[in-house]
Amino acid sequence: MILTVPVKGYFEENCYFYIDDNTRHGFIIDPGAQADILIKIISENSFVIDKIILTHCHFDHFGAANELRAKLNCPILAHEKADLFLLDPIMNLSRQCVGDLVIKDTVKFTDGDIISLNSSTNCSLQVIFAPGHTPDSVLLYNEKDNIAFVGDTIFKGSIGNYTFPGGNKKILIQSIMEKVFALPNNTIIYSGHSEPTTVGAEKRYYRLR
């Protein structure tokens, strides 16, 4: 099951639960704020969170991650280049918005890795490196469930910002064309700041522009 929880911090952001229906173990993706609300959902639904995963490391996607890690006793996973952001409040934009936030001691993944639950092959997520919004941005893809968590690479009807530190328009568009649009058209896209969409729908939109 996928549960979308819009969390409100300095920005509103979509946090996602991706949970195995059989075992109720799962992942929490991009817990950007409001740890208390997320913990309540976990306890009310008897979820067991095996891993916290970050699509990229702007503060509005990880703002609740430290508190969740401490309460849930599970690791935080991020791309191998993520420390550039996680350890630097200017790069992760927290200093400019809410005051310095950093996250230490994360577990790193790289392009092509499969992130799995501790005791089930359900809900496994393939890491697809998709830089441009940031140099540590990834898509998290499950072929069987036909879904991709895309962070801020692409939204319903628009594309990610490429003007923040480390952003690059040319590389972002290349990631969208070669990584997002390489997925099957019926793949449901779950982004950080919009309603869900599909790869096919965004291809049509993109051509119209």
Ligand SMILES: [Zn+2]
């Ligand atoms: Zn971002």
